[in-house]
Each structure stands twice: as C-alpha cells, then as structure tokens.
Amino acid sequence: MSSRVLIVEPDPTVLSSLLHSIGPLAGAEGCLNFPSARDRLVAQPYDRLITNLRLEAHNGLHLVYLVRASGWQTRSIVYTTHPELYLAHEVQAAGAFYESLDRLHFVLQGYVEQNLPSFDRRHPLRPSRRMLFRGGRRAADLSPMPAS
Numbered sequence: 001m002s003s004r005v006l007i008v009e010p011d012p013t014v015l016s017s018l019l020h021s022i023g024p025l026a027g028a029e030g031c032l033n034f035p036s037a038r039d040r041l042v043a044q045p046y047d048r049l050i051t052n053l054r055l056e057a058h059n060g061l062h063l064v065y066l067v068r069a070s071g072w073q074t075r076s077i078v079y080t081t082h083p084e085l086y087l088a089h090e091v092q093a094a095g096a097f098y099e100s101l102d103r104l105h106f107v108l109q110g111y112v113e114q115n116l117p118s119f120d121r122r123h124p125l126r127p128s129r130r131m132l133f134r135g136g137r138r139a140a141d142l143s144p145m146p147a148s
Helices: 012-025 034-043 060-070 085-093 101-113
Strands: 003-008 026-031 048-052 075-080 097-100
Touching: 003 012, 003 034, 003 101, 012 026, 012 101, 026 034, 034 060, 048 060, 048 101, 060 075, 060 085, 075 085, 075 101, 085 097, 097 101
Parallel strands: 003 026, 003 048, 048 075, 075 097
Antiparallel strands: none
C-alpha cells in the first residue's frame, strides 16, 4: 500500500527535487503555494504533509494546524532553509517534525516509509548523535589514551 504525500514548496526546483527524492516510495503530489495546498488538504486526507515553513505570505504551520483540525491521521514534517530555534519549538509544539532543508533529502525516505513516533523529541538545533559519532563509537572511545 502506497502512502499519499503532499509536498508544499514555493521554489519549483526544490519541489521537483523533493518529489524526485520520494520517487516510487509514495504517491507524492506537489504544491507551489499555500492556497492550492490548503484546498488539497481540505478535499482529501494525506498520510504525510511535508511543507516549507516559509510559504511567501503564509506559514507552513498553518497547514499543520489545518490538518490537525481535520481529525485525519496525517503526520507533518516542516522544514526550513535557516534554523530558527523559536520556530522549531513552535513546529514541535504543533505536533510536527522539524528538519532543515539540507538534511531533508537524506531523511525523507524514513519519514515516508516508517511509522513515526507520536512527537518529535529531538532538540531542533542539535546535530544528530549519528552525525557526531560515526560508526557507533562511545564518547569514551573518542578520547585520547593517557600517556604512561
């Protein structure tokens, strides 16, 4: 069974790239603006909403609130090009997952294919432990050995 995904991105090049990243994983549709995304979200349920936080005169969080008010089981991912701690906390408080655009291409498949936890518990601006400790090394393994 294929997931239905709606991606909202005002830049046609970025939108095309994100749609290509999902590829055959899901039935992905794209919107370039807030009004067309709102109309699609009101008309039918989606499994995932992936939206840029900045949608020109609008905010991607408004789409997250719309989905929550609909009562559908849509899970939302909100991304930005510039990390903003306050808005990241707002995204998480709305029940969505927060990502940066530069990481999104690498994690998109997981967001679409996997069951997501009930909330995003990660610190929004802290790098992933997997990025800090390549290969599963413990912090003690990384410190230099004492001289004898």
